Amino acid sequence: MSLLEVTGLGVRSADGRDLISDLSFTVDAGSRFGLIGESGSGKSLTALAIMGLLPPGMTASGSVALDVPGMGRTEIVGARERLLNRLRGRAASVVFQEPLTALDPLMRIGHQVAEPLRRAQGLRGQALREAVTTALEEVRLAEPDRIARAYPHEISGGQRQRVAIAMALACRPALLIADEPTTALDVTVQAEVLALLDGLVSARSMALLFIGHDLAVVSGITDHVLILKDGTAVESGALLDVVNAPRHPYARELVSSARELDAALNGLDGGGRS
Amino acid sequence: MSAEQALIGAPDEQEAQAAPRHVSRSVTLTIGCVLVGVIVLVAVVSLFWVPFAPEDTSGRRLMPPGLPHLLGTDKLGRDLLTQLMIGARIALAAGAGSVVLGGVIGVAAGLAAGFATRWLDDVVSALLDILIAFPTLLLAMLVAATRAASLTSAIVAIGLAMSAIVARLTRVLVKRVLAHDFITAARTSGTSWPRVVLEHVLPNIWPTVSVNLALQFGLAVLAEASLSYLGLGAPPPNASWGRMLQEAQASVFIAPVGVIAPGVLIVVLVIGVNLVADGFRDVADPTRRRRR
Ligand SMILES: Nc1ncnc2c1ncn2[C@@H]1O[C@H](COP(=O)(O)OP(=O)(O)O)[C@@H](O)[C@H]1O
Numbered sequence: 079m080s081l082l083e084v085t086g087l088g089v090r091s092a093d094g095r096d097l098i099s100d101l102s103f104t105v106d107a108g109s110r111f112g113l114i115g116e117s118g119s120g121k122s123l124t125a126l127a128i129m130g131l132l133p134p135g136m137t138a139s140g141s142v143a144l145d146v147p148g149m150g151r152t153e154i155v156g157a158r159e160r161l162l163n164r165l166r167g168r169a170a171s172v173v174f175q176e177p178l179t180a181l182d183p184l185m186r187i188g189h190q191v192a193e194p195l196r197r198a199q200g201l202r203g204q205a206l207r208e209a210v211t212t213a214l215e216e217v218r219l220a221e222p223d224r225i226a227r228a229y230p231h232e233i234s235g236g237q238r239q240r241v242a243i244a245m246a247l248a249c250r251p252a253l254l255i256a257d258e259p260t261t262a263l264d265v266t267v268q269a270e271v272l273a274l275l276d277g278l279v280s281a282r283s284m285a286l287l288f289i290g291h292d293l294a295v296v297s298g299i300t301d302h303v304l305i306l307k308d309g310t311a312v313e314s315g316a317l318l319d320v321v322n323a324p325r326h327p328y329a330r331e332l333v334s335s336a337r338e339l340d341a342a343l344n345g346l347d348g349g350g351r352s
Numbered sequence: 353m354s355a356e357q358a359l360i361g362a363p364d365e366q367e368a369q370a371a372p373r374h375v376s377r378s379v380t381l382t383i384g385c386v387l388v389g390v391i392v393l394v395a396v397v398s399l400f401w402v403p404f405a406p407e408d409t410s411g412r413r414l415m416p417p418g419l420p421h422l423l424g425t426d427k428l429g430r431d432l433l434t435q436l437m438i439g440a441r442i443a444l445a446a447g448a449g450s451v452v453l454g455g456v457i458g459v460a461a462g463l464a465a466g467f468a469t470r471w472l473d474d475v476v477s478a479l480l481d482i483l484i485a486f487p488t489l490l491l492a493m494l495v496a497a498t499r500a501a502s503l504t505s506a507i508v509a510i511g512l513a514m515s516a517i518v519a520r521l522t523r524v525l526v527k528r529v530l531a532h533d534f535i536t537a538a539r540t541s542g543t544s545w546p547r548v549v550l551e552h553v554l555p556n557i558w559p560t561v562s563v564n565l566a567l568q569f570g571l572a573v574l575a576e577a578s579l580s581y582l583g584l585g586a587p588p589p590n591a592s593w594g595r596m597l598q599e600a601q602a603s604v605f606i607a608p609v610g611v612i613a614p615g616v617l618i619v620v621l622v623i624g625v626n627l628v629a630d631g632f633r634d635v636a637d638p639t640r641r642r643r644r
Pocket residue numbers: 091097115116117118119120121122123124133
């Protein structure tokens with residue numbers, strides 16, 4: 079079976095609203111899947127449901143199954159906390175949208191990166207310090223030793239997001255969930271972080287679940303997409319099929335606005351994009 | 353770059369406006385430490401040496417400052433300086449004892465309440481509100497009524513009343529920290545709840561809680577003085593500043609030092625602790641420290 083199988087997933091809020099209903103998709107080992115939808119459509123909740131980390135009071139129904147080589151197939155919905163904790167980080171791991179709030183403001187970067195390394199790989203002392211430096215180098219951070227000693231507010235947004243990626247990768251997850259990892263970043267930094275993610279995912283042959291609100295960004299890094307609107311899937315399939323023949327009106331809207339932007343950009347610099 | 357710098361720059365601008373205050377912070381801390389330090393020094397010295405024995409009533413009654421009684425004597429002929437020095441010990445013990453008791457119970461209860469959801473949370477916060485509405489002195493009188501009046505029962509009473517206040521603060525802080533992405537991020541990498549509490553929750557609530565505890569220390573000193581004033585604190589011959597005030601008030605016009613001296617010392621300790629608390633904020637929180 080696939081690495082991740084979401085079948086008929088529903089998420090209900092504490093006050094009984096259906097935030098996600100009947101969502102199904104699969105992500106194969108080593109493949110890249112995009113989840114697109116406007117703000118509030120339930121993308122982040124889907125990511126949290128996959129990790130078994132829905133906010134208190136919310137309930138999940140349906141099935142989320144993770145099948146990681148060496149760890150067996152595990153049903154996430156309704157699973158016990160201890161079982162989930164063993165899976166988290168190794169089966170799947172998340173990079174969040176807002177890198178400033180995703181890092182503990184009172185803990186030095188080195189300590190935060192060390193924590194999952196220590197737990198997942200059992201490293202201590204000098205070996206742990208070296209692993210932290212390596213982890214920071216792998217996400218292309220210059221001066222890893224200076225960054226390791228810094229607090230989150232002492233480095234830039236792009237650097238923070240690289241640190242968050244390093245932390246997510248520390249346990250060598252089979253599936254990396256990237257929840258709008260570039261939305262909070264500057265445009266130039268966005269491209270760098272996307273390229274970094276792209277390279278790391280290929281190099282480690284991880285599967286990627288990439289979440290975004292912008293078809294142009296998501297299409298650049300994934301090959302299958304699902305379009306989410308108000309908690310339900312309105313379109314899903316291979317990226318080319320969806321882009322070439324969108325059926326649902328919202329999907330058509332997304333595709334045409336992406337095309338318009340593309341056309342406008344082509345018009346600007348005379349057809350050749352640098 | 354620009355967006356990031358705007359993001360990082362914003363707090364900097366706020367700090368720039370508050371610059372004079374920021375500079376005065378370290379001055380504040382220094383003055384506070386000196387004031388508290390003097391009292392601590394006096395208390396430590398009193399453990400090894402006092403001018404007269406505390407129960408020595410051989411002096412003339414209500415003597416003015418002079419020799420051999422540097423600050424004079426009280427209405428029983430006891431040396432005032434001796435009483436004040438022992439009082440420093442009692443004031444500090446009352447403050448420290450209540451803060452430790454109130455801090456441990458309060459933070460533990462606040463953590464539990466912070467993790468509670470829905471109805472349990474409502475019940476706990478209603479309970480805390482009721483406890484806080486209950487006057488400390490009344491609670492202290494109840495405790496003193498069930499046990500003998502002593503420094504310990506004063507500390508228990510003040511500490512219990514304090515724990516409700518600390519618990520309410522902790523509960524709110526915990527809820528706020530738990531809503532942050534970095535908690536969810538830690539959980540997505542498989543960090544267990546106890547570790548999340550130790551590594552992330554406690555360090556993040558500590559700057560605010562510790563400053564509050566320092567303020568509570570000052571309030572506890574005042575509360576102990578009030579309890580002693582009412583005869584519910586440490587019994588004689590252990591001189592508490594509050595009881596000294598009470599005993600000296602009848603003769604305030606004949607021997608004003610007996611009222612002024614303990615009054616000044618209470619104020620010095622309370623102000624000192626407050627200044628330390630204020631100055632401590634920056635030390636406890638790296639995001640508030642000045643960037644080099
Ligand atoms: N902690 C929460 N409590 C209640 N409602 C929530 C919570 N988190 C998200 N929601 C609601 O769930 C819906 C989907 O949210 P989310 O998955 O965060 O959207 P997005 O697609 O922007 O990531 C929104 O309507 C939001 O208001």
